[in-house]
Amino acid sequence: MARPDPARDAAPLNLFYEEGDPDRWLPFDRYPRRVVRRLLRGPKQPGGHMRVFLNLCAGLDRLGIRYRVNDYRHLRRNPGAVACVIGKPLVLAKIPRATPIVFGASGYDHPFAHPTLLTDHDIRGVLVPCEWVRKMFEPHWGDKVHVWPVGIDTDGWKPSPHVAKDVDVLVYDKIRVDPPRDRAAVRDPILLDLMARGLRVATLAYGHYREPQFRDLLARARAMVFLCEHETQGIALEQALSCDVPVFAWDPGGPWQDTNYYPHRVQFGPVTTVPYWDARCGMTFRDAAEFSATFPRFWSGVLKQEFSPRAYITENLTLEAGARHYVDLVRRLTGGMAGPASA
Structure with a gap:
């Protein structure tokens, strides 16, 4: 009973x-x-x-x-x-x-x-x-x-073992505070770096896709680079983790930069892009230079299947x-x- x-x-x-x-x-x-x-x-x-x-x-x-x-x-x-x-x-x-x-x-x-x-x-x-x-x-x-x-809906966002991995890295662009500045300083050098390594790259922009498209790309991707200044939870990032896709996340730290408040009304920090995270999820970097220096270690972990991001989500979220x-x-x-x- x-x-x-x-x-x-x-x-x-x-x-x-x-x-x-x-x-x-x-x-x-x-x-x-x-x-x-x-x-x-x-x-x-x-x-x-x-x-x-x-x-x-x-x-x-x-x-x-x-x-x-x-x-x-x-x-x-x-x-x-x-x-x-x-x-x-x-x-x-x-x-x-x-x-x-x-x-x-x-x-x-x-x-x-x-x-x-x-x-x-x-x-x-x-x-x-x-x-x-x-x-x-x-x-x-x-x-x-x-x-x-x-x-997170771990049944709706789950690995697709029978789908061919024809995308090495999915780059998710959620840059919001100063897009012209940060795309030039962070996103564009990262895209050039990935292409110079001969990797197959796909891109996705926040607010310009539907969930089935994102789910399809995650099924095809070996890893994801997540670009956002800071996150309060990071649902899209967690959906990727739930699909067992390791993430290399831009985590610059520093102050909360909402332009409605910063710097004239609120100066608070540090913030983070990965408030729910541990070593199973992937790695983080602070800027394009650190990305270039540490991406080989992240990519080696992806190829050796050293990360287990879905386990983090199923245990916590x-x-x-x-x-x-x-x-x-x-x-x-x-x-x-x-x-x-x-x-």
Whole structure:
């Protein structure tokens, strides 16, 4: 006889997530623009924030934990029920004022974006994706801030042993802070270096692909070079690791460089591109010169199969682990509240 699971038997979680889609030129023009986008671009590609929400739901489904999505009426009819606002901040305006809220991880880039958050709402906890973000938020929101990384779909992102490895290195470009500067200083020298070594190279740019394309390239690739100034979790990087593709990651360290805040409002560091990582995942480098000097060691490890990145993901970042961690945090932060037992 299976043992009872308090999380599975409890009242459903009240999850909230919405993407902003405001009118741009005329009242209600968001609706025809939405239709045109779908016709031109196909179905909406989940971004990082939406992927967090979808993966949390998938993990809860696997654990058999019930939840509602965007049921604002339920909150109005059940004062005291907890709202789990995964994102985005626009949702907060729709939540009844006295509602206990667990907010994040798709919240604000920095507490300066909403300095009165904790007095405007009954915030029981703010969830952030990794430890360096927690340290950046802590001076503003104190012990309200907690780390929660979402899980990765290790069944959807898995090795493809029967696919020919006709790409030696996939270069993933997520350079965002100063693309002209950093592509010239980092990406372009790396591409030239790889081609000079006679390696077969493919490139992919963040925001300009669909997940099936990325999955196909990972199936064909022996390794991936990941180019991003810093990451709060790095879901695409972790999808590659889940496919057992070793990663050589650009990890320059230094300060958080969000141009909305740095350097005029926030100077925080160090940050990292690999907040979830160990030696099984691959290697890191600081700049193009270090890439050139250390790539032979990384490539030798790839060819000798010395890395085992999927093992890191399956031990630490599965859908089930992420969902269980989320439920535990919500219950701890709200004193076990989940809503009326009769819900």
